[in-house]
Amino acid sequence: MHIPVLLKEVIEYLNPTSNENFIDATIGEGGHSLAILKKIAPQGKVLGVEIDSAIYETVKNKSKNEERLILVNDSYVNIEKIVNDLQFQPVNGILFDLGMCSWQIDESKRGFSYLKDEPLDMRFSPESTLTAAEIVNFWEVDDLERILKDYGEEKYAKRIALAIKETRRKKRIVGTQELVEILKKALPKNYDNYRLSPAARTFQALRITVNNELENLKMGLTMALKILSPQGRVVVISFHSLEDRIVKNFFRDNTKQSTLKTLTKKPITSSQEEIKNNIRSHSAKLRAVLKI
Numbered sequence: 001m002h003i004p005v006l007l008k009e010v011i012e013y014l015n016p017t018s019n020e021n022f023i024d025a026t027i028g029e030g031g032h033s034l035a036i037l038k039k040i041a042p043q044g045k046v047l048g049v050e051i052d053s054a055i056y057e058t059v060k061n062k063s064k065n066e067e068r069l070i071l072v073n074d075s076y077v078n079i080e081k082i083v084n085d086l087q088f089q090p091v092n093g094i095l096f097d098l099g100m101c102s103w104q105i106d107e108s109k110r111g112f113s114y115l116k117d118e119p120l121d122m123r124f125s126p127e128s129t130l131t132a133a134e135i136v137n138f139w140e141v142d143d144l145e146r147i148l149k150d151y152g153e154e155k156y157a158k159r160i161a162l163a164i165k166e167t168r169r170k171k172r173i174v175g176t177q178e179l180v181e182i183l184k185k186a187l188p189k190n191y192d193n194y195r196l197s198p199a200a201r202t203f204q205a206l207r208i209t210v211n212n213e214l215e216n217l218k219m220g221l222t223m224a225l226k227i228l229s230p231q232g233r234v235v236v237i238s239f240h241s242l243e244d245r246i247v248k249n250f251f252r253d254n255t256k257q258s259t260l261k262t263l264t265k266k267p268i269t270s271s272q273e274e275i276k277n278n279i280r281s282h283s284a285k286l287r288a289v290l291k292i
């Protein structure tokens, strides 16, 4: 079961009130949406977007009796078209809760976790074509090195790329643990990432690449501003520095152009209490803006 991160703070910054409409651009297992629906009763609606068809089906079944929740199985990059097609207006607020759901890590069997032994897939949407296995087995060493640097902030990117090349000359790399073993051998024993796992940065880089996450985020934020009503709010929860930088810069640029007002001077983070109950929340950063 996915525990919604920074739930109290999401409600505080979205500030949902009776009969308003909200978009949950990454509805996942619906934790934030359920709380928003309560606040906007009796007439307010939530439009929930989810790229993963398996999660979409689950939340659809779970919320069969909730008439004020409209669900769409699509990417939030298409949010402008979705809103126009459904004539979902006004839009009083939009939430982006980035990254993965617990179900995707724990149960999807798509290789998101370096702690499990699963096929190297990592697609949010089973309909998309690029998999982590394709990248690891077929991409040029320079491209591997580039994504490890750019999306994993991995200082041993070249070393890892060469180790992958060496292994795949002998055999296809198909499972997550095969990749973890390559990384363990390639990285120095005292590598400071061992606090986390030697695989953490590489897995992050592959997942971001497979799902085009950073480009999608830029596009999604641009679309959100277009469809948001005046005085509407955008709240974004990010889970690593690459995402947070994009959100921070996007909000800053639009604040300068006087299209947005910043509601969070510094990003909001989880309390010690929340981190104790939900380890996933330890890296969460929430930023919020108001459309002028």
Ligand SMILES: C[S@@+](CC[C@H](N)C(=O)[O-])C[C@H]1O[C@@H](n2cnc3c(N)ncnc32)[C@H](O)[C@@H]1O
Pocket: 002, 003, 004, 005, 025, 026, 027, 028, 029, 030, 031, 032, 033, 049, 050, 051, 052, 055, 074, 075, 076, 077, 097, 098, 099, 100, 101, 124, 216
């Ligand atoms: C952290 S979870 C959301 C959890 C949710 N707020 C809750 O409380 O249950 C992020 C979700 O966003 C989905 N997602 C990722 N990229 C997406 C995109 N481009 N469009 C729509 N959904 C996306 C993932 O599949 C995942 O289910």
